[in-house]
């Protein structure tokens with residue numbers, strides 16, 4: 001199966017689970033659930049759930065369990081996009097080609113929808129339907145908390161916001177912030193299969209290392225897409241204006257060098273998967289897809 005077809009299949013399956021996990025309640029609180037649904041069930045690559053499903057497949061994990069973990073990570077990802085679009089952060093009117101959550105609803109509702117998606121991700125993981133063994137559930141909760149909190153996504157976002165006030169940043173600084181902001185959640189998605197499948201330390205190390213290198217390449221590709229992007233989709237400037245003043249490797253070392261660095265990271269990422277047999281071939285191809293993608 002091609003990466004594109006496998007991703008489309010995974011996206012459909014996880015969307016079905018997310019939809020079932022977000023019923024609209026009776027009562028005025030329905031508004032926040034509608035905002036949660038608006039932002040999490042709309043279009044999106046569902047890249048992180050795909051990684052969860054593929055890593056889980058290496059350990060023959062029950063697919064329904066893996067899909068719940070995929071849904072949880074996508075809820076958390078959706079929260080980060082809602083909050084990132086707020087006027088206090090990136091101030092984006094558009095997300096995935098349509099009004100961002102605070103534009104469609106209002107700022108207060110968008111803050112609450114993000115908060116609720118974040119907390120719900122952990123509720124889904126902690127529910128016994130996710131895994132019969134409570135130690136596995138606790139481990140998933142711990143790993144996702146680390147990936148998304150101050151040691152991960154939130155910490156990376158803080159460094160990123162501070163970097164915007166600096167006129168200079170170097171390769172090491174940008175790499176650290178992007179590892180935290182973007183790669184940690186991707187890394188969790190790769191490791192989740194091994195947690196669910198009770199894989200040994202070597203398998204977990206291989207998947208984490210793969211996720212770290214590929215996650216960084218994913219962010220570099222995202223920064224390159226901003227330059228080449230369609231401002232009608234993003235509402236943001238494109239071309240080299242998109243890189244100006246941003247703490248990205250494109251800004252630090254230029255387009256060609258950043259592209260070459262991303263390619264090198266992808267090669268390194270794929271090599272970590274040599275630990276597994278040909279069952280990991282799709283994950284190896286995904287690493288390549290990450291830098292060849294157009295959205």
Ligand code: GRG
Nearest residue numbers: 044045046047080081083084153154157182222
């Ligand atoms: C607000 C706590 C908080 C964190 C924000 C994740 C993030 C940190 C900001 C979102 C903006 C951004 C460019 C993040 C880098 C990660 C990234 C490339 C997100 C986009 O992920 P995709 O491409 O999006 O998987 P889709 O739309 O396909 O789900």
